Amino acid sequence: MTINRVQLSGQILSVQPIRYTPAGIPVTEASLGHHSEQQEAGLKRQVTCEVSVKALGSLAHQLAAAQTGTCLTATGFLATKSLKSRQLILHLESIEFQET
Amino acid sequence: MTINRVQLSGQILSVQPIRYTPAGIPVTEASLGHHSEQQEAGLKRQVTCEVSVKALGSLAHQLAAAQTGTCLTATGFLATKSLKSRQLILHLESIEFQET
Numbered sequence: 001m002t003i004n005r006v007q008l009s010g011q012i013l014s015v016q017p018i019r020y021t022p023a024g025i026p027v028t029e030a031s032l033g034h035h036s037e038q039q040e041a042g043l044k045r046q047v048t049c050e051v052s053v054k055a056l057g058s059l060a061h062q063l064a065a066a067q068t069g070t071c072l073t074a075t076g077f078l079a080t081k082s083l084k085s086r087q088l089i090l091h092l093e094s095i096e097f098q099e100t
Numbered sequence: 101m102t103i104n105r106v107q108l109s110g111q112i113l114s115v116q117p118i119r120y121t122p123a124g125i126p127v128t129e130a131s132l133g134h135h136s137e138q139q140e141a142g143l144k145r146q147v148t149c150e151v152s153v154k155a156l157g158s159l160a161h162q163l164a165a166a167q168t169g170t171c172l173t174a175t176g177f178l179a180t181k182s183l184k185s186r187q188l189i190l191h192l193e194s195i196e197f198q199e200t
Contacts, residue, residue, distance in 0.1 A: 002136035003109040003173055004147060009102060025141055036102035038177050040191055041125055041157030047104060047179045050186055057141030073103055077138050079147045086150055088188045091140055 004077040006090055008051060009098075010034035011071050018064040026060040029053065032074060032090070052081065055092040062095055071098035104177040106190055108151060109198075110134035111171050118164040126160040129153065132174060132190070152181065155192040162195055171198035 010032035018028050032051045037044055053074055055063040066072070073096040081087040110132035118128050135148045153174055155163040166172070173196040181187040 003107050004134060004136050004138060005105075005107045006178070007103050007105045008178065009104070034104060034178070036104050036177075038104060038179075038191070040193070041159070047177060047191075049104075049178050049180045049188055051178065051188065059141070077136075077147060078106070078108065078134070078149050078151065079138075080149045088149060088151065091138070091147075093140070 005075075006078055007073065007075050008032065008034055008090065009036075009071070009073040010051065012066055012068050013050065014068060015064060015066060018060055021056075025056055026058075026064075028055050028060040028064040029089075030055075030063055030066075032072075052087070052089045053092055054089050055095070059092050059095060063092070066097065072096060073098070105175075106178055107173065107175050108132065108134055108190065109136075109171070109173040110151065112166055112168050113150065114168060115164060115166060118160055121156075125156055126158075126164075128155050128160040128164040129189075130155075130163055130166075132172075152187070152189045153192055154189050155195070159192050159195060163192070166197065172196060173198070 013031040015030040076092040113131040115130040175194045176192040
């Protein structure tokens with residue numbers, strides 16, 4: 001019951017400046033815009049979504065250095081944004097930047 | 101830029117009755133509770149989230165027949181709940197029910 005795996009390609013819409021946890025771990029959050037065509041019940045459908053993403057450690061530096069508009073593929077897991085918010089956020093395990 | 105792939109295991113928290121689109125396609129929505137331990141920046145962390153899931157076609161009947169508390173692994177893609185809501189919903193492509 002521990003499977004929690006997401007792979008999502010998208011374009012960086014905004015990136016927040018790097019900050020540090022009390023334990024000194026670098027953290028960056030960003031917003032990723034996704035658009036694609038998917039199959040559902042035998043029909044093609046246009047899919048769009050805007051996903052909040054979070055990177056810690058060395059990944060935080062990579063994400064913080066990326067420019068708005070950069071295309072990438074993110075891999076990670078879903079979690080709630082905080083104990084008080086049910087909003088979903090994608091915690092990044094890897095980032096693959098697309099060549100422009 | 102079209103990768104949008106989610107695999108998530110969880111427990112059904114609630115299931116809505118089946119309904120039909122104007123085109124007669126069966127649709128069911130449910131809420132899936134997930135809890136696991138993941139690795140992030142070299143540290144273990146407890147992850148919980150509650151994800152809205154949606155199934156169309158034959159999957160809608162499978163999901164509608166499931167009991168609250170049933171454990172399953174869902175595979176699908178993320179989309180916004182509607183044009184007016186940025187809330188994320190997991191559109192199901194397959195459901196693997198866990199033996200109880």
